[in-house]
Amino acid sequence: MKLKFNHVxxxxxxxxxxxxxxxxxxxxxxxxxxxxxIVGHTGCGKSTLIQQLNGLLIPSKGSVFAGDFVVSSNKxxxxxxxxxxxxxxxxxFQFSEYQLFENTVEEDVAFGPMNFGxxxxxxxxxxxxxxxxxxxxxxxxxxxxxxxxxxxxxxxAIAGIMAMQPEVIVLDEPTVGLDPRGVKEMxxxxxxxxxxxxxxxxxxxxxxxxYGYASxxxxxxxxxxxxxxxxxxxxNRSVDEYSLETPLVTKLIQGLENKGYKFDLQxxxxxxxxxxxxxxxxxxxx
Amino acid sequence: xxxxxxxxxxxxxxxxxxLDPRVKIISLILLMVAIxxxxxxxxxxxxxxxxxxxxxxxxxxxxxxxxxxxxKSLRAMWFLIIFLLLINILIKPNNAEIIAFSxxxxxxxxxxxxxxxxxxxxxxxxxxxxxxxxxxxxPLDLTYALEWFMKPLKVIKFPTHxxxxxxxxxxxxxxTLLNEVERIMKAQTSRGVDFKHGKISSRFKAIISLIIPxxxxxxxxxxELADSMEARGYDPKAKRTTYHKLRFSVNDLFVFILCxxxxxxxxxxSVMNFTIKTPLFVPWLVIGCCLVLFxxxxxxxxxxxxxxx
Numbered sequence: 001m002k003l004k005f006n007h008v009x010x011x012x013x014x015x016x017x018x019x020x021x022x023x024x025x026x027x028x029x030x031x032x033x034x035x036x037x038i039v040g041h042t043g044c045g046k047s048t049l050i051q052q053l054n055g056l057l058i059p060s061k062g063s064v065f066a067g068d069f070v071v072s073s074n075k076x077x078x079x080x081x082x083x084x085x086x087x088x089x090x091x092x093f094q095f096s097e098y099q100l101f102e103n104t105v106e107e108d109v110a111f112g113p114m115n116f117g118x119x120x121x122x123x124x125x126x127x128x129x130x131x132x133x134x135x136x137x138x139x140x141x142x143x144x145x146x147x148x149x150x151x152x153x154x155x156x157a158i159a160g161i162m163a164m165q166p167e168v169i170v171l172d173e174p175t176v177g178l179d180p181r182g183v184k185e186m187x188x189x190x191x192x193x194x195x196x197x198x199x200x201x202x203x204x205x206x207x208x209x210x211y212g213y214a215s216x217x218x219x220x221x222x223x224x225x226x227x228x229x230x231x232x233x234x235x236n237r238s239v240d241e242y243s244l245e246t247p248l249v250t251k252l253i254q255g256l257e258n259k260g261y262k263f264d265l266q267x268x269x270x271x272x273x274x275x276x277x278x279x280x281x282x283x284x285x286x
Numbered sequence: 287x288x289x290x291x292x293x294x295x296x297x298x299x300x301x302x303x304x305l306d307p308r309v310k311i312i313s314l315i316l317l318m319v320a321i322x323x324x325x326x327x328x329x330x331x332x333x334x335x336x337x338x339x340x341x342x343x344x345x346x347x348x349x350x351x352x353x354x355x356x357x358k359s360l361r362a363m364w365f366l367i368i369f370l371l372l373i374n375i376l377i378k379p380n381n382a383e384i385i386a387f388s389x390x391x392x393x394x395x396x397x398x399x400x401x402x403x404x405x406x407x408x409x410x411x412x413x414x415x416x417x418x419x420x421x422x423x424x425p426l427d428l429t430y431a432l433e434w435f436m437k438p439l440k441v442i443k444f445p446t447h448x449x450x451x452x453x454x455x456x457x458x459x460x461x462t463l464l465n466e467v468e469r470i471m472k473a474q475t476s477r478g479v480d481f482k483h484g485k486i487s488s489r490f491k492a493i494i495s496l497i498i499p500x501x502x503x504x505x506x507x508x509x510e511l512a513d514s515m516e517a518r519g520y521d522p523k524a525k526r527t528t529y530h531k532l533r534f535s536v537n538d539l540f541v542f543i544l545c546x547x548x549x550x551x552x553x554x555x556s557v558m559n560f561t562i563k564t565p566l567f568v569p570w571l572v573i574g575c576c577l578v579l580f581x582x583x584x585x586x587x588x589x590x591x592x593x594x595x
Contacts, residue, residue, distance in 0.1 A: 051472065054476060056472050056475060056476065083478065083480065086475065086476055086477075086478055087478060090476065091473075091476040093469065093472065093473045093476070096473065098470070098499050098502065098503050099470055099473040099474065099477075099499050100499065101494065101495050101498035101499050111477060111495070112477040112478055115477060115478030115479060116478050146502065160477060161476070161477070164477070164478070
């Protein structure tokens with residue numbers, strides 16, 4: 001499912017005395033089956049942007065195209081029923097651990113698919129699969145979600161969206177507050193989802209994750225898209241332009257290249273890859 | 287959501303904003319008494335309502351309160367208005383004499399129409415007054431004022447400071463909770479919950495999916511707040527000073543005397559059975575003028591906003 005923004009403006013507080021323009025002429029595209037990262041400073045409009053993707057917020061101007069669905073400021077063009085769109089584009093919000101409410105973990109995960117007309121037995125089956133995928137074992141299925149730890153609850157919430165089997169999964173800072181191992185597990189899960197054909201849209205502040213996983217990057221600043229393209233081009237150009245942090249790998253590579261090493265950037269996503277590459281190069285040079 | 291924010295504090299720099307919150311609360315009570323005084327004749331009732339309306343209109347004008355919002359509050363009361371009209375029309379008043387018109391065998395008396403109109407006008411004036419108070423006074427200042435009013439109760443070991451603190455914390459967290467509601471609603475909508483349409487059973491489920499996370503989050507927040515207050519050495523029994531001192535100025539005295547005089551005048555008129563011999567259309571004219579004035583200003587405010595965009 002391709003997602004396309006067509007000159008989208010968005011204002012908060014059109015009916016209140018405080019008017020605030022959160023999005024300013026957004027014109028960009030999220031490719032089908034891509035792993036797109038959206039980065040930018042706090043308050044630059046990232047969260048507002050992703051809420052346009054499933055019609056939670058309607059653009060004040062312009063339109064968003066998601067597959068056959070149109071979310072437009074123009075009522076005539078807008079798709080009448082947006083509920084099916086919410087099944088196709090699943091959004092995991094920030095601090096999603098606070099959205100659980102059912103008696104048991106499995107019921108909570110099954111809640112999403114059941115809202116979209118899946119029968120209970122079927123929904124529970126899908127729920128079990130999703131829970132296992134996010135690393136929540138069978139012993140947790142009958143527990144109350146409120147007995148779990150914060151990290152576990154976040155996994156359950158993500159499973160809740162995955163169980164809806166969306167074509168696009170949008171994640172708003174899903175790794176905040178997790179320990180390094182948790183972050184890695186979570187990211188591997190998203191990578192796996194991406195490899196299985198789901199379009200993944202990830203909002204994050206962690207440039208190392210962007211460098212390691214993204215196929216596309218959208219950089220936002222003050223409600224505008226200032227960069228759209230691959231991660232290597234972004235970090236090879238001066239990142240200072242958008243005042244983003246340089247990923248550790250890029251810093252290392254740049255340092256090593258100054259010393260005469262040469263690397264194929266496409267092959268290196270993580271520090272581990274870089275280490276392997278260095279070892280290999282040293283061996284061949286000997 | 288925007289309905290709940292009706293009457294939210296709007297920071298402006300006006301005469302009313304600069305008044306002492308204690309005086310504002312007392313004036314509110316005085317004017318409320320004035321609103322609720324009843325008179326022997328309908329002419330007098332409506333004339334006084336008109337004068338009070340004009341006075342409140344002036345207050346709204348000075349305090350820069352949005353007339354659009356005042357009208358919105360009236361619109362929020364439509365159900366009450368219809369209910370009142372129905373009740374008053376169906377129950378025949380004791381002293382009713384003149385039949386306004388009849389529908390079938392049901393006689394409708396002027397008396398009952400006046401009665402419901404009186405209540406509606408009183409309600410509207412009251413809500414307007416309260417809104418002027420809340421839009422022109424910081425919630426925290428209001429709690430400080432309440433704490434000051436409760437001071438005499440300290441003699442009987444009444445926990446005035448604790449109550450004021452509780453109120454100010456509650457007020458502080460209203461917008462936070464509203465944000466929370468919005469956030470959870472969005473999250474559940476993404477999971478296919480429809481809060482606006484659907485069968486009653488599914489609507490019920492939708493509300494549950496909102497309320498439970500909200501409760502959990504607020505309890506958690508309360509606990510965190512309590513911990514952080516304790517960590518910073520908060521002791522309710524300790525003597526506290528405040529950053530903002532409440533000050534009583536000449537302006538406050540002036541407003542206090544004005545409102546007091548207003549109330550006194552209404553009581554005197556009421557007790558002395560003071561009537562103005564006028565044809566019945568005069569009070570109607572006063573009320574009509576008031577409403578038109580309110581409406582025009584409401585329109586003006588709405589237009590001004592549109593131009594700003």
